[in-house]
Amino acid sequence: MPEDLLRDKVLDAITRLRIQTLRRQIRELRFLQDDALGAGDRETVRSYVEYNVRLTARIRGLEQAMNERTMAGRRQREDAAVRIPMGEE
Numbered sequence: 001m002p003e004d005l006l007r008d009k010v011l012d013a014i015t016r017l018r019i020q021t022l023r024r025q026i027r028e029l030r031f032l033q034d035d036a037l038g039a040g041d042r043e044t045v046r047s048y049v050e051y052n053v054r055l056t057a058r059i060r061g062l063e064q065a066m067n068e069r070t071m072a073g074r075r076q077r078e079d080a081a082v083r084i085p086m087g088e089e
Contacts, residue, residue, distance in 0.1 A: 011066075032048055
């Protein structure tokens with residue numbers, strides 16, 4: 001197995017584990033958010049919502065990084081570099 005392919009597989013496995021952990025944190029955060037909402041603690045609810053947004057953005061970034069390591073992701077990136085926006089032809 002080529003070294004680059006092995007490295008990508010290891011990085012993907014680590015990334016999947018990280019995504020799984022972040023998703024678990026989001027599920028736990030929802031319970032905390034529901035409890036704070038039930039207690040009428042709006043400030044805590046707001047902070048949980050903000051944290052949820054950050055976790056979701058982190059997941060999106062990790063998924064994008066994982067996609068870019070695939071052949072299809074590399075091809076999309078290369079294709080995007082040569083595309084001409086509509087109206088500029």
